[in-house]
Amino acid sequence: MQLGRHRWARRVASMTSFKVVDFLEAAERMQAAGRDIVRLEAGQPAFSTPRPIAEAARRALADEKTRYTPALGIAPLREAIAAFYAQRHGLKVAPERIAVTTGSSAALGLICDLLIEPGDGFLLTDPGYPCNANFVRRAGGEPQWVPVAAAERYQLTAAALAAHWRPNTVGALVASPSNPTGEIIARDQLAALHAATREHGGALVVDEIYHGLIYDEPETSILEFTDEAFVVNSFSKYFGMTGWRLGWMVLPEAAIEPINVMAQNFYISPPSIAQYAALAAFQPVVIDELEARRNEFRRRRDFLVPALRELGFDIPFAPAGAFYIYAGIAGLADDCEAFCWDMLERAGVAFTPGTDFGSHLARQRVRFSYTEPLERLELAVSRLRTALAAR
Ligand SMILES: Cc1ncc(COP(=O)(O)O)c(C=O)c1O
Known part of the structure; x- marks a missing residue:
């Protein structure tokens, strides 16, 4: 790649992009066109910043x-x-x-x-x-x-x-x-x-x-x-x-x-x-809120892991932390990228292909983020069930 007489440094050419962004952008385009998409692809909690933190920021700005x-x-x-x-x-x-x-x-x-x-x-x-x-x-x-x-x-x-x-x-x-x-x-x-x-x-x-x-x-x-x-x-x-x-x-x-x-x-x-x-x-009041959120994440994990297993995803054990489930798809599809695109299109559920995170067995893996509320996770599971049954 070149711009006029300039060329980009070689180390930039060796850098890899985030595939999740392609899914994120596609999901956003579909939402903008009026389609409801359950967003399980991104690595950020849907919770907002706790209010005392936002208030401290407002005070800092005023000061x-x-x-x-x-x-x-x-x-x-x-x-x-x-x-x-x-x-x-x-x-x-x-x-x-x-x-x-x-x-x-x-x-x-x-x-x-x-x-x-x-x-x-x-x-x-x-x-x-x-x-x-x-x-x-x-x-x-x-x-x-x-x-x-x-x-x-x-x-x-x-x-x-x-x-x-x-x-x-x-x-x-x-x-x-x-x-x-x-x-x-x-x-x-x-x-x-x-x-x-x-x-x-x-x-x-x-x-x-x-x-x-x-x-x-x-x-x-x-x-x-x-x-x-x-x-x-x-x-x-x-x-x-x-x-x-x-x-x-x-x-x-x-x-x-x-x-x-x-x-x-x-x-x-x-x-x-x-x-x-x-x-x-x-502050204790913030930590209490964050601990309540942690319990909510646990509840979501405890719902989603068995529900995905029942759909045929291979999850050897419930993950100990974060808000991710790394699941095998060998029983469902050959290629994680084609599978993720297919599920986005037909089920309206966005999640991330394993190839974003490496190459070891990555084609047979996907990542779900349980950052959305439980009702949305339930909806995702029911949509996936329908889409998988229709293949
Ligand atoms: C394992 C890990 N480390 C670091 C980061 C970077 O996060 P931030 O720069 O927002 O602190 C992320 C973001 O997703 C992550 O998953």
Whole structure:
């Protein structure tokens, strides 16, 4: 691709696009044309931002908190996040180790830029969150895929890490709970993963963005085992603030200064109004509301998993967290993309093909997001039942 005498940089050509956007846009077009579509394709809760957070933003605007802030975020927010770790996990995290970022997307990019030299490899799970590979590529690195199976809860194990570690590998990135599978890394496995990365002299990045959305099992942060890991988190999912573009990371001590320099240069500061709004996110009244939402997500999962199984989707076990169900379609269709288009057209239900999240068995997988209310999920199931019976 060229514009006049300019050519695009090669690293851009190697980046992959999000297929879900094609479905999202098609669903929107169909809705604009008057058709009712059940939207189970996107990764954001339909809940709105809790009111106390929105009110704090209005106050911040009235108080003209509209200027740049320190690059790593305003001190009260870093302290509030540290207090949240103390309260939720009984962990003492120094506020100085917390860097507030423009969504966890900025955190992931900064971490990759810090750790990866051109030519270095970074281990990523297949399936996994698709943008991770592009952060690695942007830093000049090589995504090194580790196929993960249902038997391992679709997560990287210490044994798989050792088997896939190559001479140029410098680290591994995992997410617990993960997108697209909703699966978590169990406590002992997380400790083993830390030990294995350390043994190889690499860095471990743990994306904890779906923390707060785990339904039946205890929530374990990698910070319980080590101060050396890079931890990524966000206000997007549990706190219902996707559009505010606010996340954070917890850094090893030695990484604070270089990250500060990069954050100053690349972002100047995270969005100021969003930071002042987020100060209200840890109030008990907000947490109570978020916990009620968590229960609602559990209810949706507990409805949708058996209902989809009954339709012929293969779901080996109910996912532990997030708001995703990663389902096999081998008994229903050969190709996930054709299947998703067909179901969008004929059933009016939008969901995402597995090929968005990797290539390992991806053609036989799809992802459902249960971000819509229960009545809409019931409608989706009944429409899918009719459309599948008519084939
Ligand atoms: C696993 C994972 N990490 C990171 C992100 C980025 O989120 P944000 O930049 O809104 O914090 C997402 C978004 O869907 C995600 O699923």
